[in-house]
Amino acid sequence: MMAAFSAMLGLGIISPFLPELVGKHGANGFWIGMIFAGFGISRGIVTPFIGRISDRVGRKIFVVLGLLIYAGVSLLYPKAGTVYELTLVRLIHGLSAGMILPIVMAYAGQFSKEGHESMTTGVFNMVLYLGLATGPLIGGEVAERFGFNAVFYLMATLGAVTLFLVIFFLPEIKGDGPDRKIFQAPLFRVFYKEHYIRVVLIMSFISVAIFAVFMSFLPSIAIKDSVDMIHIGMIMSTAILVAGLLQIPFGRIADSHTQLGKILQSSVGIAISMLALFVLPFCPDFKALLLVGFFMGLGAAIYGPALSGISVKIGQKIGMGSWMGVFWSVMSIGLVFAPLTAGVIMDNFGINSVFYSFGIFAFLGLLFCAYYIRKRRY
Numbered sequence: 001m002m003a004a005f006s007a008m009l010g011l012g013i014i015s016p017f018l019p020e021l022v023g024k025h026g027a028n029g030f031w032i033g034m035i036f037a038g039f040g041i042s043r044g045i046v047t048p049f050i051g052r053i054s055d056r057v058g059r060k061i062f063v064v065l066g067l068l069i070y071a072g073v074s075l076l077y078p079k080a081g082t083v084y085e086l087t088l089v090r091l092i093h094g095l096s097a098g099m100i101l102p103i104v105m106a107y108a109g110q111f112s113k114e115g116h117e118s119m120t121t122g123v124f125n126m127v128l129y130l131g132l133a134t135g136p137l138i139g140g141e142v143a144e145r146f147g148f149n150a151v152f153y154l155m156a157t158l159g160a161v162t163l164f165l166v167i168f169f170l171p172e173i174k175g176d177g178p179d180r181k182i183f184q185a186p187l188f189r190v191f192y193k194e195h196y197i198r199v200v201l202i203m204s205f206i207s208v209a210i211f212a213v214f215m216s217f218l219p220s221i222a223i224k225d226s227v228d229m230i231h232i233g234m235i236m237s238t239a240i241l242v243a244g245l246l247q248i249p250f251g252r253i254a255d256s257h258t259q260l261g262k263i264l265q266s267s268v269g270i271a272i273s274m275l276a277l278f279v280l281p282f283c284p285d286f287k288a289l290l291l292v293g294f295f296m297g298l299g300a301a302i303y304g305p306a307l308s309g310i311s312v313k314i315g316q317k318i319g320m321g322s323w324m325g326v327f328w329s330v331m332s333i334g335l336v337f338a339p340l341t342a343g344v345i346m347d348n349f350g351i352n353s354v355f356y357s358f359g360i361f362a363f364l365g366l367l368f369c370a371y372y373i374r375k376r377r378y
Helices: 002-012 015-025 029-057 060-074 083-111 117-146 148-169 180-184 187-193 195-224 229-245 247-255 259-278 286-318 320-349 351-374
Strands: none
Touching: 002 060, 002 083, 002 117, 002 148, 029 060, 029 083, 029 195, 029 320, 060 083, 060 148, 083 117, 083 286, 083 320, 117 148, 117 229, 117 247, 117 286, 195 229, 195 259, 195 286, 195 320, 195 351, 229 247, 229 286, 247 259, 247 286, 259 286, 259 351, 286 320, 320 351
C-alpha cells in the first residue's frame, strides 16, 4: 500500500503547477499535455514486460527497483530548467511507476478471496486514489508556503522510507499458477478470443482519458476564474478523495454482480464522470468547480472496483502479473493519449473545446461498448 501510494503521489503532484510552468517556460498546450503524459509514456512501455517477467521470477525485486528510481528522480525535478528537461524527468518517473503499480496490483489480485475480488481491489484502488489526491493537495500547499523545490524533497524522502519498508518487510511472492495452456498462448490471441476482455480494456482507456484531462487541464480553466493554486489542489483532491473513499462500498456492490453486471456498473460510473467533464466550461467559480470535482470522483468510485474485480478474474486465467501489466499499459496509453490530444485541441480551438471533445469521445466509446455487449453473451 505504501509503495502504491508513493507511485501515485508522483502522478498528481505536478498538476497545480502546470499553468505556472507554462508562463515560466513559454510552453503551449501541447507541452502542458506532454509534461503530464510523459509519466504515462514510459509506464505504458514497461508494464507489460515487467508484469509477465514477474510471473516467472518473482515480484519483490521490481518494487524495490521502482522505488529506488522513484526516490532518485524526485531530486531531479528542481534541476529541470526547461520543459524538455521536465518531460525527461517525467519519463524516468513513469518508468519507476511502471515497475511498482502492476506488481503491487498483482499482489492484491493474488490475495483476493473468491467472490471478494472487487472488494479487495477496491481497497487497493482507495490507496491509489489517496496517493493521487495527496499529490495536488500537498503540491499546492507546500509550494505556496515553502517553494516549488520543497515538494520534491518531500517526495524523495517518502520514496526512501517506503523503499526501506519494502526491502525489510515485503515478502516475496511467485507467479500464481495460471492455466499453463492459456498462459503460454500469445496474450493478444487470448484478447481476441475473450470478447469481454476487449470491453474492459476499452472502458479502462476511456475512464483514464477522462480523468487525465480533468487532472491536467482543470488548472487552465480554473485560472480563468481566478482560482489560486491552493483551491485548485482542493478541487482535484476532492474528486480523488471521493473516488478513493467510496471504493469499498461500491466494491461490495460489484462483488454481488455477474461479469455483465460489473460491466454495466462500470458504464454508469463512466457516464457520470463524462457528464462532469462536459459541464466544466459552464462553471463560473470555485464552488461550482468543486461540485463538478465531487461528481467526477463519484463516477470513478462506481467504475473503479467493478473494472478491477473483472481484471482479477482475467488475471487468474492468463497470469496475474502478465494481465496486470497489459491492464496498466492500456491505462497508461489513455494517460498519454488524452493530455496530448487535449493540448492540440486547446492550441487550435481553445480550452473549452477540450472538455466538450472528450465528453463526446467518452459518450461514443460507451455507445460502442453497449452495442458490443448487446451482441455478445457473458
